[in-house]
Amino acid sequence: MQQLKNTIPVYDICSLSNDDHVLQELIAAPFAAYLKVHPNLHLAHRHSFYHIVFFTEGRGYHTIDFERFDVQPGQIYFMIPGQVHSWNFEGEVDGFVINFSEELFRSFLSDGQYLEKYSFLRGVAQESVCLLANDAYRATKSIFEKIVAEVKESDAVSLDMIRACLIEVFITVWRSSGGQTEAQAPLQNQLILFNFRKLVDRYYAEKRLPKEYASMLYITPNHLNALCKDLLGKAAGELIRDRILLEAKRLLINADQSISATALQLNFTDNSHFTKFFKKCTHMTPEAFRKAPGGDV
Numbered sequence: 558m559q560q561l562k563n564t565i566p567v568y569d570i571c572s573l574s575n576d577d578h579v580l581q582e583l584i585a586a587p588f589a590a591y592l593k594v595h596p597n598l599h600l601a602h603r604h605s606f607y608h609i610v611f612f613t614e615g616r617g618y619h620t621i622d623f624e625r626f627d628v629q630p631g632q633i634y635f636m637i638p639g640q641v642h643s644w645n646f647e648g649e650v651d652g653f654v655i656n657f658s659e660e661l662f663r664s665f666l667s668d669g670q671y672l673e674k675y676s677f678l679r680g681v682a683q684e685s686v687c688l689l690a691n692d693a694y695r696a697t698k699s700i701f702e703k704i705v706a707e708v709k710e711s712d713a714v715s716l717d718m719i720r721a722c723l724i725e726v727f728i729t730v731w732r733s734s735g736g737q738t739e740a741q742a743p744l745q746n747q748l749i750l751f752n753f754r755k756l757v758d759r760y761y762a763e764k765r766l767p768k769e770y771a772s773m774l775y776i777t778p779n780h781l782n783a784l785c786k787d788l789l790g791k792a793a794g795e796l797i798r799d800r801i802l803l804e805a806k807r808l809l810i811n812a813d814q815s816i817s818a819t820a821l822q823l824n825f826t827d828n829s830h831f832t833k834f835f836k837k838c839t840h841m842t843p844e845a846f847r848k849a850p851g852g853d854v
Contacts, residue, residue, distance in 0.1 A: 754796070
């Protein structure tokens, strides 16, 4: 089969590291300098590590999993491994970038799901972009400067200091972006919602109905739907649909296979059913989406 022309490349930390880079699990740098070293990263790509960018100046837009966001000073975005993104900047852009491996916190924290407690680190594009102002902006800028300095002056405890600083960034952003709203919900409801999203991420191609997930969570479909609406503003069925659509877009852009094969992989009964679903959600056919530059909709 002929390779798709717009197949998106995947980068790992080693492929983006400078020759003198000594911290194998992390890259931290001023964003303008990073862009000069990696000029091709404005094209759609994905990577195998966590990726954070904090803008202090600049204009244009960027996309995360085919969702478009306008660049503005004070904006910070978070990406988890596997997500797709691209940049389209206007003029000079600066700030900070941090890339870190999944292993960075694995031996540091006893809670293996610590990062996922933050909504912006769960791989949902709409929840991964935050705007910081005033005290939060200044505090975050200072922490990023400290992280970059630690990378330059690396010693035996630099990684631990960087880990601590990253956790401070997560908490600062969480507090300033309204994260308390979800946290104020009863812990049991938070756990149900967290487990629902994990199950959807695992079974989206097999299970399409909220009642199937409700059964796995030992609650009623009405209870699940109410929780989703209260905490996320979306019905449970919408969250399932959104996950199927995201995977469809990723496969259309990345996979070296026919649209019929993509429909089959996502458990649609046939190509016509898949096309109807995709067009209803995006107002584009799968063929048109695949031909768009980098899947840009």
